Amino acid sequence: MSYQYDLIVIGSGPAGLNAALEAIKQDKRVLVIEERGFEGGNYLHNGTIPSKTLREAVLRLTGKGSALASASLTTQQQCQAEKSLDPCQEITFADLEREVLSVIGYQLHSLQTNLSHMGIDTLSGAARFINAHTLEVRDQKQRRAVTGDIILVATGSRPRTPSNVPIDNEVIFESTGLLRAGRIPKKMIVVGGGVIGTEYATIFAALGTQVQLLDRNERPLQFLDDEVCQLLTEIMAENGVEFVPGQNITAIRREGDEGVVQTDTGAYHADLVLYALGRTANTETLDLANANLSLNDWGYIPVNNLYQTATPNIFAVGDVIGWPSLASTSALQGQMAVRHAFRIPTSPFPELFPFGVYTIPEISMVGKTSQECEAKGYQHASGRARFGQMPRGIISNDLQGMVKLNFHQETGELLGVHIIGTSATEIIHTGYLAIMGRKRVDEFPAMVFNTPTFSEGYRIAALDGMCNLKNR
Numbered sequence: 001m002s003y004q005y006d007l008i009v010i011g012s013g014p015a016g017l018n019a020a021l022e023a024i025k026q027d028k029r030v031l032v033i034e035e036r037g038f039e040g041g042n043y044l045h046n047g048t049i050p051s052k053t054l055r056e057a058v059l060r061l062t063g064k065g066s067a068l069a070s071a072s073l074t075t076q077q078q079c080q081a082e083k084s085l086d087p088c089q090e091i092t093f094a095d096l097e098r099e100v101l102s103v104i105g106y107q108l109h110s111l112q113t114n115l116s117h118m119g120i121d122t123l124s125g126a127a128r129f130i131n132a133h134t135l136e137v138r139d140q141k142q143r144r145a146v147t148g149d150i151i152l153v154a155t156g157s158r159p160r161t162p163s164n165v166p167i168d169n170e171v172i173f174e175s176t177g178l179l180r181a182g183r184i185p186k187k188m189i190v191v192g193g194g195v196i197g198t199e200y201a202t203i204f205a206a207l208g209t210q211v212q213l214l215d216r217n218e219r220p221l222q223f224l225d226d227e228v229c230q231l232l233t234e235i236m237a238e239n240g241v242e243f244v245p246g247q248n249i250t251a252i253r254r255e256g257d258e259g260v261v262q263t264d265t266g267a268y269h270a271d272l273v274l275y276a277l278g279r280t281a282n283t284e285t286l287d288l289a290n291a292n293l294s295l296n297d298w299g300y301i302p303v304n305n306l307y308q309t310a311t312p313n314i315f316a317v318g319d320v321i322g323w324p325s326l327a328s329t330s331a332l333q334g335q336m337a338v339r340h341a342f343r344i345p346t347s348p349f350p351e352l353f354p355f356g357v358y359t360i361p362e363i364s365m366v367g368k369t370s371q372e373c374e375a376k377g378y379q380h381a382s383g384r385a386r387f388g389q390m391p392r393g394i395i396s397n398d399l400q401g402m403v404k405l406n407f408h409q410e411t412g413e414l415l416g417v418h419i420i421g422t423s424a425t426e427i428i429h430t431g432y433l434a435i436m437g438r439k440r441v442d443e444f445p446a447m448v449f450n451t452p453t454f455s456e457g458y459r460i461a462a463l464d465g466m467c468n469l470k471n472r
């Protein structure tokens with residue numbers, strides 16, 4: 001049977017585009033279908049890139065580039081920190097939006113140029129399965145059928161919006177609508193202390209918004225190391241984010257220009273509510289049953305460790321298959337799925353990978369937290385370096401940050417690295433490589449680190465921890 005394409009990719013986020021790039025490197029005929037009309041996925045238009053650009057713009061325009069700076073500068077000094085701004089002129093949503101749109105525009109242009117240079121065909125419209133090898137693509141004008149040998153589903157996700165939450169993107173928002181809010185609220189309630197909720201809570205607080213962050217749990221970001229989470233919660237409180245634990249949400253409603261979040265302990269009022277309780281996979285319009293596919297109990301497409309679905313020529317990657325739902329992991333999954341599909345030898349997806357949380361201050365982690373080490377019964381110890389102990393921290397005015405190393409108390413093998421503070425998401429990769437290479441904590445002090453850098457935290461934390469090492 002001959003098909004029009006060797007590979008058809010549905011969805012042009014990081015998962016789909018990396019799959020397409022890998023296939024073109026293997027000399028395959030590739031088509032990418034995107035319903036939005038322009039490529040890049042939620043990653044470029046609603047998620048990773050706009051939220052990180054917004055954060056960067058806020059840090060720059062307010063002068064709150066470090067945790068300490070935010071505590072010590074007056075608002076006028078913060079305005080003056082950005083020389084291009086009149087010190088008396090307030091930062092507006094339009095200032096932030098301009099930066100976001102400019103970064104999106106630049107990246108979109110560069111990826112569209114790449115796609116066409118590399119000979120990847122693109123088709124605009126929503127795809128649905130007719131059968132396992134045929135898709136119908138609909139746009140406003142027409143319906144077309146296309147056939148492919150391998151089909152890769154990379155349709156991503158969207159904010160979870162239950163019908164009893166009156167999201168209007170005027171007062172009560174989800175994370176996509178928030179990017180077009182048009183105003184900086186005076187008071188904001190964020191429902192959900194996951195990654196989206198906590199990142200946006202700290203970003204808006206840096207703009208001067210009074211923020212209450214509600215979660216049913218006792219702490220935000222459950223997966224963080226306890227000490228890092230404690231430090232984050234303290235810094236957030238200093239910066240205008242009140243974390244309200246143990247909140248079971250019973251209703252959300254709009255009353256005039258206010259949003260009201262009702263929990264079983266009280267009612268919270270604000271001029272903007274962000275609802276951030278998870279995401280839903282984009283599968284409804286795919287007609288998966290026509291390709292003999294169904295969803296698992298959580299609404300994701302089930303795949304094996306090759307990213308192959310129950311129908312052998314169909315693969316799925318990225319947010320549509322569920323955890324970990326990151327742009328970083330989705331991109332690698334896309335590349336790997338294509339290699340598996342075309343039977344190119346490939347190593348398995350790494351068991352270990354870093355997480356970056358772009359709160360203010362930022363956080364990154366790889367490997368085991370202290371509480372995981374305890375739960376698993378590991379004999380472990382920790383070493384810490386506070387940014388205030390490091391010349392780089394003092395120069396950059398970030399004294400509060402911390403590098404924490406968890407390691408096996410007898411062998412010294414590094415088990416986890418947890419960093420909070422400036423550049424955490426960058427310097428984590430040293431720790432990632434060290435854990436992958438099964439390095440011991442006592443190897444860091446024998447290395448030369450550039451100075452002054454935040455990476456020196458590895459050396460200082462190792463020296464701190466080594467007194468707890470049993471077989472020194």
Ligand SMILES: Cc1cc2nc3c(=O)[nH]c(=O)nc-3n(C[C@H](O)[C@H](O)[C@H](O)COP(=O)(O)OP(=O)(O)OC[C@H]3O[C@@H](n4cnc5c(N)ncnc54)[C@H](O)[C@@H]3O)c2cc1C
Binds near residue numbers: 016052156358
């Ligand atoms: C606010 C926010 C911040 C984030 N920050 C980070 C971060 O800092 N780091 C990180 O690693 N991850 C981050 N993420 C997660 C990251 O954005 C996602 O994991 C990533 O976008 C998933 O990529 P994907 O390719 O699976 O899907 P997506 O990027 O969601 O792209 C899927 C594409 O498929 C298209 N599509 C859907 N259905 C069809 C159809 N039937 N036919 C044709 N096209 C279709 C959609 O229009 C979309 O363009 C963030 C997410 C959010 C919401």
Ligand SMILES: NC(=O)c1ccc[n+]([C@@H]2O[C@H](COP(=O)([O-])OP(=O)(O)OC[C@H]3O[C@@H](n4cnc5c(N)ncnc54)[C@H](O)[C@@H]3O)[C@@H](O)[C@H]2O)c1
Binds near residue numbers: 247248325
């Ligand atoms: N930096 C990053 O990598 C990044 C940034 C943003 C988003 N993302 C991705 O986006 C996805 C979605 O994130 P999210 O933050 O919306 O969802 P989430 O599922 O990560 O967090 C939801 C939070 O809401 C709380 N919660 C759930 N039900 C509740 C209830 N009834 N009442 C009160 N609290 C409740 C949970 O305890 C949790 O803390 C994640 O998978 C994440 O990987 C990643």
